[in-house]
Amino acid sequence: MSAIAAHFSYWVTLFLMIAGLYILIARGNLMKKLIGLAVFQTSVYLLYIAPGKLVGGTAPIVAAGFATYSNPLPHVLILTAIVVGVATLALGLAITVRIREAYGSIEEDEILERDRADER
């Protein structure tokens, strides 16, 4: 039990990571796959940010009375990663809209079925 409590943030990260990846693989709906992808990417934000925080640490500004500082670099990195994630999601949604227009469906099996019908 104490191992779980001590590494609480890691367990949450792992859960989100695996859940996101599972949705992405197991679901046939293109929207749900994107949701899985977003959850998966979000878990990585946690992986970076959580270890940057020290218990009792303050913002890294030198001032009298403070000796412990949190690491600000992970936040900056993840700010970039969030922008990348937003761009990816926006592009994914845009392509999904175009697929809906072209195929009339966003279910993977129906799309593949229509492609096969095209080739026949």
Next chain:
Amino acid sequence: MLEHLPALQVVLPLVAAPLIVLARSARFAWLATTAVSYACLVIAALLASRVASGGAFSYALGSWEPPWGIEYRVDALSAFVLVAVSLTASFVAPYARRSIAAELDPDRQYLMYAMYCLCLAGLLGITITGDAFNLFVFLEISSLASYVLIALGRRRQALFAAYQYMLMGTVGATFYVIGVGLLYLVTGTLNLADLAERLRGVEDLRPVLAALAFITVGIGLKLALFPLHQWLPNAYAYAPSMATAFLAATATKVSVYVLLRFYFTVFDPAALFERLPTRETFLVLSVAAMILASLVAVYEADVKRLFAWSSVGQIGYITLGIGLENHSGLTGSIAHLLNHGVTKGAIFLLLGGVALRSGALCITVDSLAGLGRRMPLTAFGLVIAGLSLIGVPGTAGFVTKWYLILGAIERGAWWVVAAILLSSLIAVAYVWRLVEAAYLRDGKGATARLEAPVGMLAAGLAMAGLCVYFGFFTSINVEGASEAASFLLRRRQ
């Protein structure tokens, strides 16, 4: 000015993209793209000559000294890849005008150029940066741009191919960033050179091994390492001609570069190759790609998809050198980054001309019947590039296989030598199908001689010419690759 060349290498195409979007003119877009592509080639050549004369050097972006700031680092390996990428770009850009005009609606053409410039900026950025997180950002810039390039294909299958590539590519990039995150947690640094220093002595820590696994699988997805290649055949088959040629010649190659960089300069290669089954894994996966993917190509009816499968097989040759892990093997691998780039680039450029003249959405092997009469120069170029794909002496492909076989013999891996020969025989089979259709069968319908537009034909033939040039004059591909291989192996001596 000259000392800022490493930054300009990336900034030029990066700035060109928004300018193209603002101008909204296909003509300006083409001029800007071509100018930027040539400028990139000149810069890459200048950087490579500086490395050749004075050794590796670094550039502190914004004057923030590494390891705190982002470092751009040019060494024998990155200079070689920079030249390979910008060389391809300088052939694809002049080709693009007629090809894009024929395949896209007029109001979308400028966007295609913008995406191409972004993709080029991303690929050059991955190659030149010395910072693991900056590398991730460039990886995503080039990947997002390439998803759009593929989605702009004319058939609706292009959309779904782009979607699938996007899912797989994003998972790959996220795996990479997880790996980098674990390394950052262990070492507290993101600078690749600094990482290598701080990883000394802690190679066997669990997080470091996990990071190695995540980076291998993540980059493996990006470079279409067998069996992580499922996104590639559809993406290449349905993308616009110019995008296929550009991506096939550059995108996977740059990912291989990232893998080489991590395996030989960041992680400790001694631990990697002696305590982990890295060698066996790469040999088996590479040989599987070389044989199985090539076999699929033999039975494929769609010509673009046929060569896409052949690409999966050829990537097997490139990763084979990692498994051989000696100087000859790595020289073959690195040389193949360039050799396969010009070979596949030539094939897809010429096929774009065939598609333009036939007007069909999909070129099947049967529709190539009589091509030798209708488009003799195009068919000739395809045969030359096909010979290079097989590895006939006097072509670029032969040079690669020569060094790979030498490497396999030095390692005593005779089964690998046999696999290289077998895979070449399979390549004969699928290239012969084209030759047979183009020269020995009469086409139905029009037999009038009608070559592709001059700009497209010239670019394709020039690249096919490079296949022969690199087969005879190996001062660029082999000597560059040999320097790069020595650079990678310096920690193994």
